[in-house]
Amino acid sequence: MIDPKIQKRVLERYAQRRRASEDELSRRTREVQDKIPEIAAIGKELRTTVLQVARAAFESGTDPKPRIDAVKNRHVELIAKRSELLVQNGYPAEYLNLAPSCKKCSDYGYIDSKPCSCFLEECVKEQGKELSSVLDIKGQNFDNFIGQYYSNNPGDGEGGVSPRQNMESFLDFFQDYAWNFGRHSINMLFYGGPGLGKTFMSSCIAKEVALKGFSVTYDTAINIFGNLEKEKFGENYEELQMQIKRYMLSDLLIIDDLGTELTTSFVCSSFYNLLNTRLIERRQMIISTNLSPKEIAARYTPQIASRLSFEFDRFHFFGKDVRQVMKENRRLRY
């Protein structure tokens, strides 16, 4: 689906583009008519030909075709005459025919209520911009993953797997996930301590999935529940409505830092509602949290804990805080 916030923004841009083009055409028309009075007369007659065609089509009794053909021929003649005059006066022949940026949809973005390919492309670009306003996705590429900051010692990891091996297997899996993203994709729960790359990995996935044309919404748990609460308690402005629609309807929703919010009974009921709605409609989610599955069970209702454990695949990020390791490395070098 097209993200409603993005769609609105892009549609506004298309309307602006059409207005700018109309303004430019009026400006050129005035300019040319001042210099070449005959063009003003041609313009006037051209406007009447359009009316004549419409009138002929509705006239009953006689066959309208010969009259329509005659008017059409006159129209072609007038356009040719106008181009000739333009060229004679040093203008390009097409000076008064402004072409739209997209010929398929004439810059309306839609053809018969279906989005035009130009519109979809523009939405994908806009989606990238939108994501980069909330996430630092510029440098966040799977290619920029640096494994050397994770220990290669199985003793630092779990079940004989070193933190680096663990991350490398995640990297492969998440790349595949992003490239093959669709309705069939799984939901994922990233858990583990801070500074282990959970947000980095979600950003990389978000970026790839958005590039494929899916709508992606990223937000922190604090913001999500805060917005749901505002709506529930009567705040109802358009921006808020749109944001909530995105939480519910985006193809992929990333909830970052679950557990940092104040977990009230309102949070539990709206979280359950969000989870349930999205699960029923098969819209994917990635949730990242510093809480362990045990802490999740203790903090939220049994219904939520059960959804999170049965409907989500768990990914445990373990090892030493990468930011800490980077700091230590720097200290050793200098």
Ligand SMILES: [Zn+2]
């Ligand atoms: Zn188009």
